[in-house]
Amino acid sequence: MKYQKTLDHVINELEKISNYNYASSIIYWDLETEAPKEGIEKASQVLGFYSGESYRILTDLEFNKNIDLLLENIDLLDPINKKIIIETKKDIENIKKIPLNEYKEYNELLSKAQSIWAEAREKNNFSLFLPYLKKIITYKQKYVNYKGYNEHPYDALLDDYEPGITVKQLDIFFDNLKNRLVPLILKINKKKNFISNDILKLDYPIEKQKEFSIFIAKYLGFDFKRGLLRESTHPFSMSLNKYDVRMTTRYFLNDLQSSLFGTIHESGHSIYEQNIGEDICNTRLGGGNSMGIHESQSRLYENLIARSMEFWIPIYPKLQETFPENLKDIPLDLFYKAINKSQSDLIRVEADELTYSLHIILRYEIEKELIEGKIIPEDLPKIWNERMEKYLGTVPDSDSNGVLQDVHWAAGLFGYFPSYALGSANASQIMNSMKNKLNVDDILKEGKLEKIKEYLKENIHKFGKLKDPNEIMEIATKEIPNSKYYVDYLIEKYSKLYEI
Numbered sequence: 001m002k003y004q005k006t007l008d009h010v011i012n013e014l015e016k017i018s019n020y021n022y023a024s025s026i027i028y029w030d031l032e033t034e035a036p037k038e039g040i041e042k043a044s045q046v047l048g049f050y051s052g053e054s055y056r057i058l059t060d061l062e063f064n065k066n067i068d069l070l071l072e073n074i075d076l077l078d079p080i081n082k083k084i085i086i087e088t089k090k091d092i093e094n095i096k097k098i099p100l101n102e103y104k105e106y107n108e109l110l111s112k113a114q115s116i117w118a119e120a121r122e123k124n125n126f127s128l129f130l131p132y133l134k135k136i137i138t139y140k141q142k143y144v145n146y147k148g149y150n151e152h153p154y155d156a157l158l159d160d161y162e163p164g165i166t167v168k169q170l171d172i173f174f175d176n177l178k179n180r181l182v183p184l185i186l187k188i189n190k191k192k193n194f195i196s197n198d199i200l201k202l203d204y205p206i207e208k209q210k211e212f213s214i215f216i217a218k219y220l221g222f223d224f225k226r227g228l229l230r231e232s233t234h235p236f237s238m239s240l241n242k243y244d245v246r247m248t249t250r251y252f253l254n255d256l257q258s259s260l261f262g263t264i265h266e267s268g269h270s271i272y273e274q275n276i277g278e279d280i281c282n283t284r285l286g287g288g289n290s291m292g293i294h295e296s297q298s299r300l301y302e303n304l305i306a307r308s309m310e311f312w313i314p315i316y317p318k319l320q321e322t323f324p325e326n327l328k329d330i331p332l333d334l335f336y337k338a339i340n341k342s343q344s345d346l347i348r349v350e351a352d353e354l355t356y357s358l359h360i361i362l363r364y365e366i367e368k369e370l371i372e373g374k375i376i377p378e379d380l381p382k383i384w385n386e387r388m389e390k391y392l393g394t395v396p397d398s399d400s401n402g403v404l405q406d407v408h409w410a411a412g413l414f415g416y417f418p419s420y421a422l423g424s425a426n427a428s429q430i431m432n433s434m435k436n437k438l439n440v441d442d443i444l445k446e447g448k449l450e451k452i453k454e455y456l457k458e459n460i461h462k463f464g465k466l467k468d469p470n471e472i473m474e475i476a477t478k479e480i481p482n483s484k485y486y487v488d489y490l491i492e493k494y495s496k497l498y499e500i
């Protein structure tokens, strides 16, 4: 190829960025799981250093000239390198708009903010976190102006996670959910005690929960030779590459669901990362796609698979054996109902499938208004509680269980929450399509989860970032993303469960 040398130079520089990202990820993992408090300051500085180095490469004159030269001759490149160059150009465009000192300061701010958030949450003290949150929001408001947008400033933030999606589209998406789901939720609220999940709130020894978490992750197909499972305040997954994929969960003595479904959810993310195609795994395309696609995988496993009756048929006896005092005399259908109880809960990550998207609508609206400057961070606890009452009919007993519950804002993840709802919608659409090709119910009853993993690998996982989110959905489902299958699924499932 005529421009081989140019390409080699670019790939070599990208490799450096990838190494900095690798080092940063390890530090981030350490901060979230093990690092002592006194060490945070220095670790944050080092993270700032690495992001500064990446910034330097992306803004380097020669590097930029080479990228532009390759872009002019893009058709000479193979599909993988073509996509790499296009995506790198997008990064450059984004990053160039932000002054280096602001970018570095921001990254340092974020790593500090996350540990302060954890402390504020533990102490139920919003004012501890407030100064950090204010700085993050101020940065985001500047960022949307640097980045630019067509209609709504929040569009610029959405674009970081779901390229192409806009406030205009999301308002329609969420209005549909509100219109069709809220009436059902209100009916179910009146039948609050129709289903009980008290059996899941007995004493579940934590050591036994850990044992079962490892079992279930393996059962779904998570490869422990290429990954690990630890604990953190907020469960998350992190991929260094497909050979080192890490995830966390959390354990509470009186709550079996939290660790169980937390582990299953993160396994969905991690299995995705472990299944990235060999051809792209060492490139910048070698990770999961948009957040809406990533969440579709975690939610497919967590809800559509692991909250079905068929999934538990082969393994419920194992769960009973692990916790005989609590479950020995509980038949599967009672357990199935318990894990599907709908309740207007305070905590998003513990919300049931049906009410989940209302938690997202609340955050979506608040973020939009914060970025527009319609509301101010000082008022957040009050606004949060008012809207919880409006949408879910329940008011948090503390800020820890309210406005402080999610790590996202401390991590600078504004524009991220809508991806959860999109992920759920995508998951239902993908499941619908998978059911046309595989007998999913039988596969689950026989415990052959590797068939599902294989299907997802071939239709979604192996592509990594090689395709755009819409292309992935079209490959997997022959349709662009829509909310129809999601709402239909929820209405059918919950009408049946609650006999409405």
Ligand SMILES: [Zn+2]
Pocket (backbone or CB within 6 Å): 265, 269, 295, 298
């Ligand atoms: Zn997730």
